[in-house]
Amino acid sequence: xxxxxxxxxxxxxxxxxxxxxxxxxxxxxxxxxxxxxxxxxxxxxxxxxxxxxxxxxxxxxxxxxxxxxxxxxxxxxxxxxxxxxxxxxxxxxxxxxxxxxxxxxxxxxxxxxxxxxxxxxxxx
Numbered sequence: 305x306x307x308x309x310x311x312x313x314x315x316x317x318x319x320x321x322x323x324x325x326x327x328x329x330x331x332x333x334x335x336x337x338x339x340x341x342x343x344x345x346x347x348x349x350x351x352x353x354x355x356x357x358x359x360x361x362x363x364x365x366x367x368x369x370x371x372x373x374x375x376x377x378x379x380x381x382x383x384x385x386x387x388x389x390x391x392x393x394x395x396x397x398x399x400x401x402x403x404x405x406x407x408x409x410x411x412x413x414x415x416x417x418x419x420x421x422x423x424x425x426x427x428x
Contacts, residue, residue, distance in 0.1 A: 310372025311379075318380030337402065338390045341383050342410055348382035349414035353421030361426060 322344055329340035352374065359370050387410060394403040 306366075307368040307371050310368045311376035314372040314375075314377035315380040318377040322381045322383060338387075338406060341386050341390060342406065342413070344381065344383050345387060345410050346413045346417045348378055350417035350421040352378050352382075353418030354425045355421075357422045357425040 325344055325347075326340040329343050333339040355374060355378070359365050359373075387406075391403045391406060394400075394406065
């Protein structure tokens with residue numbers, strides 16, 4: 305039961321963080337390109353890579369809390385469902401080049417950030 309409560313609690317925090325970052329990034333960079341979602345996916349990927357290995361290799365953490373943070377918090381924070389929808393909209397608007405750039409940047413930067421987070425977690 306504690307795992308479910310932990311997931312729900314951290315999901316609220318993750319959703320609030322996602323919303324706040326979306327507002328901030330859109331105010332700074334505008335909405336012509338989905339920078340907000342891209343920044344959330346990259347940061348979320350970094351945090352997933354870092355926290356996954358940090359909580360396996362170094363931090364002795366209750367499994368329910370770990371699941372809450374990784375599944376609830378980061379699951380609500382990252383936005384690949386929004387990513388898919390934004391690509392669909394770009395394609396429907398005839399912006400195939402922007403859609404391709406967005407897919408490539410999300411994947412390359414996201415995987416790179418996860419590798420970086422894991423490397424830093426293991427290096428400290």
